Amino acid sequence: MRKDKRHAFILKEVNLHNKVLSVDLSEQLNVSDDTIRRDIKELAGEGKLIRVHGGAIGKSFVTPFNSDNVVYAATAKAQIAHKTLSLIKNNMVILTEGGTTMLELAKAIPSNLKATFITISPQVAITLAQHESLDVISIGGKLAKNANLHIGASVVNQLAGLKADLCILGANAFSSEEGLTDLDWEVVQVKKALIRSAKKVAVISISEKLNSVKWLNICSASQVDYLITELEPADQLLSSFTQKNIKVL
Known part of the structure; x- marks a missing residue:
């Protein structure tokens, strides 16, 4: 080649x-x-x-506030963000990680929403903090520089005492058969803790990441309640996920 x-x-x-x-x-x-x-x-x-x-x-993943960076599939990620808003209600407690799609969601939060966001991403915390009506809690720990997420035992321990209404996760890879998967061992442990600390789990992902698999498992598809992509819910690509009783938005 x-x-x-x-x-x-x-x-x-x-x-x-x-x-x-x-x-x-x-x-x-x-x-x-x-x-x-x-x-x-x-x-x-x-x-x-x-x-x-x-x-x-990717540069935009680690330094998303750099105006020179071009966010991949930015239009699709903005569509996903606005769809995800339908899951967020006043007075909810919401757990999040990081990533460019999550940042789009953080920017799209309406000014009149009153909710508590707990995040392991410093970048997401900074973006959410611009909304005066939100309470924002950043869970600290060792910073994974390759992902700009807080990781480690202290983060997992802090999450263990929580039971949020909703956990919103991005996806490195998501398959209806293999579930949510990733590459980084420590990041995976924190994502597992996020899932354990929430009543419901939503995965937000551009459709190109679906039906792909990485080597570390985070959770099975059966542990995911919602899947939000830029596609219409009836799209054939999403049928295998609806068959797993995941609500597709």
């Missing part, structure tokens, strides 16, 4: 999944690990992604 096509594929995977591993890219593209490392180094030098140990991450 030509270098320009490899680069295009790598950038799409980074934009789609926020983080990619060199070993996975090597297998997907059927090239050597050294070739992938050189590709990532070159793309990082051009400012198109951020090189990290073992792979790469």
Whole structure:
């Protein structure tokens, strides 16, 4: 495969999944690990992604407040944010993580909503804090720089004492058969704790991330109550999720 096509594929995977591993890219593209490392180094030098140990991450995911960054599928993520608002009612307690779709939701919160948001994302906390009627609680701990989320035992312990009305999670990959999956061990442990600490769970995701699987399981599809994408609920791509008794918005 030509270098320009490899680069295009790598950038799409980074934009789609926020983080990619060199070993996975090597297998997907059927090239050597050294070739992938050189590709990532070159793309990082051009400012198109951020090189990290073992792979790469997207710039907009880690530094979303940088006006130079272009958010992947921004229109779809804004649609998802506005759909998700239908789940949020006055006086609810809501748990969230981070990500660009969650940031779109944080910006879309109506000014008259009165609710409590508890988040493990400093960026989401800052964005939510702009709404005067919201109470915002940021759960602190070690900051995972590759995801800008608070992680670790202290975060899990703080979440253990909660039972929120709703947990809103982004998705790295979501499959009706394999459930919600991700790449980072510590992030996965915190996401599991978020799910345990809520009565209902909603997954917000662009449709391109559906029917894909990463190597670490967060939860089964049966533990998810709502799925919000940019697609119409009757879209054929979503049928396998509705068959799992997930309410699709």
